[in-house]
Amino acid sequence: xxxxxxxxxxxxxxxxxxxxxxxxxxxxxxxxxxxxxxxxxxxxxxxxxxxxxxxxxxxxxxxxxxxxxxxxxxxxxxxxxxxxxxxxxxxxxxxxxxxxxxxxxxxxxxxxxxxxxxxxxxxxxxxxxxxxxxxxxxxxxxxxxxxxxxxxxxxxxxxxxxxxxxxxxxxxxxxxxxxxxxxxxxxxxxxxxxxxxxxxxxxxxxxxxxxxxxxxxxxxxxxxxxxxxxxxxxxxxxxxxxxxxxxxxxxxxxxxxxxxxxxxx
Amino acid sequence: xxxxxxxxxxxxxxxxxxxxxxxxxxxxxxxxxxxxxxxxxxxxxxxxxxxxxxxxxxxxxxxxxxxxxxxxxxxxxxxxxxxxxxxxxxxxxxxxxxxxxxxxxxxxxxxxxxxxxxxxxxxxxxxxxxxxxxxxxxxxxxxxxxxxxxxxxxxxxxxxxxxxxxxxxxxxxxxxxxxxxxxxxxxxxxxxxxxxxxxxxxxxxxxxxxxxxxxxxxxxxxxxxxxxxxxxxxxxxxxxxxxxxxxxxxxxxxxxxxxxxxxxxxxxxxxxxxxxxxxxxxxxxxxxxxxxxxxxxxxxxxxxxxxxxxxxxxxxxxxxxxxxxxxxxxxxxxxxxxxxxxxxxxxxxxxxxxxxxxxxxxxxxxxxxxxxxxxxxxxxxxxxxxxxxxxxxxxxxxxxxxxxxxxxxx
Numbered sequence: 094x095x096x097x098x099x100x101x102x103x104x105x106x107x108x109x110x111x112x113x114x115x116x117x118x119x120x121x122x123x124x125x126x127x128x129x130x131x132x133x134x135x136x137x138x139x140x141x142x143x144x145x146x147x148x149x150x151x152x153x154x155x156x157x158x159x160x161x162x163x164x165x166x167x168x169x170x171x172x173x174x175x176x177x178x179x180x181x182x183x184x185x186x187x188x189x190x191x192x193x194x195x196x197x198x199x200x201x202x203x204x205x206x207x208x209x210x211x212x213x214x215x216x217x218x219x220x221x222x223x224x225x226x227x228x229x230x231x232x233x234x235x236x237x238x239x240x241x242x243x244x245x246x247x248x249x250x251x252x253x254x255x256x257x258x259x260x261x262x263x264x265x266x267x268x269x270x271x272x273x274x275x276x277x278x279x280x281x282x283x284x285x286x287x288x289x290x291x292x293x294x295x296x297x298x299x300x301x302x303x304x305x306x307x308x309x310x311x312x313x314x315x316x317x318x319x320x321x322x323x324x325x326x327x328x329x330x331x332x333x334x335x336x337x338x339x340x341x342x343x344x345x346x347x348x349x350x351x352x353x354x355x356x357x358x
Numbered sequence: 359x360x361x362x363x364x365x366x367x368x369x370x371x372x373x374x375x376x377x378x379x380x381x382x383x384x385x386x387x388x389x390x391x392x393x394x395x396x397x398x399x400x401x402x403x404x405x406x407x408x409x410x411x412x413x414x415x416x417x418x419x420x421x422x423x424x425x426x427x428x429x430x431x432x433x434x435x436x437x438x439x440x441x442x443x444x445x446x447x448x449x450x451x452x453x454x455x456x457x458x459x460x461x462x463x464x465x466x467x468x469x470x471x472x473x474x475x476x477x478x479x480x481x482x483x484x485x486x487x488x489x490x491x492x493x494x495x496x497x498x499x500x501x502x503x504x505x506x507x508x509x510x511x512x513x514x515x516x517x518x519x520x521x522x523x524x525x526x527x528x529x530x531x532x533x534x535x536x537x538x539x540x541x542x543x544x545x546x547x548x549x550x551x552x553x554x555x556x557x558x559x560x561x562x563x564x565x566x567x568x569x570x571x572x573x574x575x576x577x578x579x580x581x582x583x584x585x586x587x588x589x590x591x592x593x594x595x596x597x598x599x600x601x602x603x604x605x606x607x608x609x610x611x612x613x614x615x616x617x618x619x620x621x622x623x624x625x626x627x628x629x630x631x632x633x634x635x636x637x638x639x640x641x642x643x644x645x646x647x648x649x650x651x652x653x654x655x656x657x658x659x660x661x662x663x664x665x666x667x668x669x670x671x672x673x674x675x676x677x678x679x680x681x682x683x684x685x686x687x688x689x690x691x692x693x694x695x696x697x698x699x700x701x702x703x704x705x706x707x708x709x710x711x712x713x714x715x716x717x718x719x720x721x722x723x724x725x726x727x728x729x730x731x732x733x734x735x736x737x738x739x740x741x742x743x744x745x746x747x748x749x750x751x752x753x754x755x756x757x758x759x760x761x762x763x764x765x766x767x768x
Contacts, residue, residue: 183681183762204685211683222678222765226374238359239683283682 130194130290130322131157131180137188138175138345149175151345152189157291157324162317164333165326167342174295176342177326181293182210194290211239215284219296221276223268229279230255230264236287254282258312274305281312291322298332310335359688368695371668372703382664383704385657386744390708390737391715392650397733398716400643402726417592418493419459419602420626421446421609423584441613441622443583444569447487449608450590456604461591463493466572466584472526472565473538479525482564483539485572485585493591501533501548509568512575516544520552521562539565540576598627654740658748661700665693665752669759676756677764686757693753694746701745705738712737 138150149172157163167173178184179191182198185206191198194213201209215236216222223232233251242250255264258278268276277297284292294313298306310332317323317337325336333339334353341348359367372379423441447464450456466485471478484490488506491497504515516537523532523546532546544567553561573582592601602625609623610616669676676689713734716727 178762181681183760204687207680207683207685210681216681218765222674222681224675224678226370235679236682238363239679239685239688244360244363287683 128195129156129158129192130161131155131324132192133179133189134191135189136179136186136191138172138179138184139187149345150179150186153342153345153347155340155347155350157322159322160317160320161338162313162323162336163325163338163340164336165324165340165342166328166330166333167348168328171342172345173326173328173342175345177293177295180324181214181216181295182206207239211236211287213290215287215289215292217277217280217284217292217294217297219299221268221273221280221300223276223279223283225268228265228267229260229271229282232268232279233283233286235283240287250286251282254286255279257285258282272305273301274308277301277305277309278312281309281316285316285321291324292316294323294325296327297325298327298329306332364691364695365699367692368699371696372699375668378664379700379703382660383657383700383707385653385660386701386704386741387657387708387711389650389652389654389657390705390741391712392646392653393737393740394709394712394729394733395715395719395727396643396646396650398712398727398729399646399725400640401728401730402720405728406726417460417595417598417601418628419590419592419598419605421450421588421590421605421623422626423586423623442585442588444573444585445583446609446612447585447588449612450588450605455608456590456601458593458597458601458604459590460593461489461493463487463490463589463591464569464585465490465587465589466569466577467586468572468577470539470576472522474526474535477526479522481519481522483572483576484564484566485569485577486566487569490566490589493589496553497551498548499530499551501546503548503566504568509570512570513568514542514544514571514575515547515568517548517550517566518546519550519560519562519564519566521560522565523549525563537565539567542571542575602627654744657704658701658744661697661704661745662748662751664700665697665749666755668696669693669752669756672756673759673764673767676759677761677767680759680761681765689759690753690757693756694749697749697752698742698745701741701743701749702738704745705741708741709734709738 133153133155136150136153136155137148140147140149153172153176165173165176175184179186180193182193185201186199193209196209198206198209210216224235227235230248230251233254234247237247237250252261252264255261258281260275260278260282263271263275263279268279271279277300281292281297284294297313298309301309313323313325314335323336325332327333336353338350338352340350421442442464444464447462450459451462463486468483469480470483471480472483473479487509488504491503498517499520501517503517504513507513508515516539518526518532518537520530523530526532526537527535530549532549534546536543536545538544550562550564550566567576569585590601590605592598605625606618606621610618610621613622615621679689680686713729716729720727
């Protein structure tokens, strides 16, 4: 892992992704390096099932800046999954405002949201969500296939991303031929390959044993050291404590927002 | 994602379920094969009929008694009257009355028993004149046709069809032998070359004798001078309609009829016969095409069904792709391409099957099947269109899936 640390191994560090790759329709100017990557103002989300209404978020204010490593914690039903969907542009707010990398995501249609997700967000899921029929590098290049990136360049970038997560020797392996920890590292490489404004990890260690968990969290530490913005959603304190800041959510509201020492466990 | 990658991904998806894909396209496959065969059979039959009818003789006009043009209760009925006579035929042969008529062959026909010392055979006995071979475009395999002298002398000579000769003598080699028809002994002077069958009769089973002999010695009766049909040969194809008008004028004049609508005869050209015959086959073709269309519809629904299954199976993949930034149109395109590949595969395999069947079936059915390249290309295009059309609904459904729900599905 030591070889992953240090800015020299992050060739594209610092330059915002969409400044290089043709901007998505909704994306405007590049994010200010010191301005917040994420800004939520009085964010509310209400689900309707028939006549029953459920208020999952009741006015959340949250700002996350470039380079922060934030854990969002909360028990199930607290609204943290809703928050994750909102932050990931997989869902839109009922009330309030969400600015991602300076752009208001509020009134975008499905196509523009897809472009925002593609350029600004790198997802890491609990279930890995790798396509079983594709090799590791084919999985990693997926976000780039929805941009105008030439196949040769996609392959080069996917290879670089896999090397960065320490899987340079597993390029052609399919997910079924990799361990859980390796699969999740492929997923992290996929999240990195598009140079997004933030990495959004939803319970990334939920399906991993403790060795693999340590493996993946170590990888996040490295990425954080390289200046990546990471938002990690979890219900495990042990995992959350690896972040520099813990936001606790309960009943659709932010209960606490504390900085941690960030000392590795 | 480039088109090439989209195609490749679609092909991979289709191939990864090879058996299922094959079963899915079976309907389209059969439908396309049926379309090609149907068109081929229709065209082949049309060709066969045209060939048979032109085998009757080129530039032919056929005069029959009775009127078939009267829609209000057909006086006398088609072909049943005895209104045509030898003198009609002689008048039509005149270069002054009908200059564009190059040859005339009246026929007096009756189904009679032809006997030898050992056997007998019932066949069409045709009394006609020496121009018959020219007008009906027939040739002799053996011997010679009877002459104008034979006709004038009421000679007891006969020319047999190849099949008739074989039935009576065991081989077509019958020249010099003799047969008895209605008590008169005829000597065989010639045997006709084979001509096959037209739509109504066997052209190789007949006995042709001089018209005068037929009228006076064989068929007799009160309608001695009447003939059942007069065949006319126009000098060339260009003057066919002129010949038609001349023949009609001559006959109306001879029969003392002023109004062409109340004529007691009718004149048909080969074109009319061809169109009558082909209209029957056209109906058949329409019917078969309907069946083909139905199986294509069923095939299309099969494609839609399997694509819906595929969308359901791959909900998580769709959710993931959408989360990673696939816009709705990219998902739609992916599934449309996959459905098109299914349609196209069905079309290509079906076309291949149709072409093979078109080579094999004529030997079994005895009819020609004409495979038009345009029909092959066209039906493959139809299969592709079916794939696209029936792929639209599943593709739209895939594109509408909400990424969160899709990711959570098991």
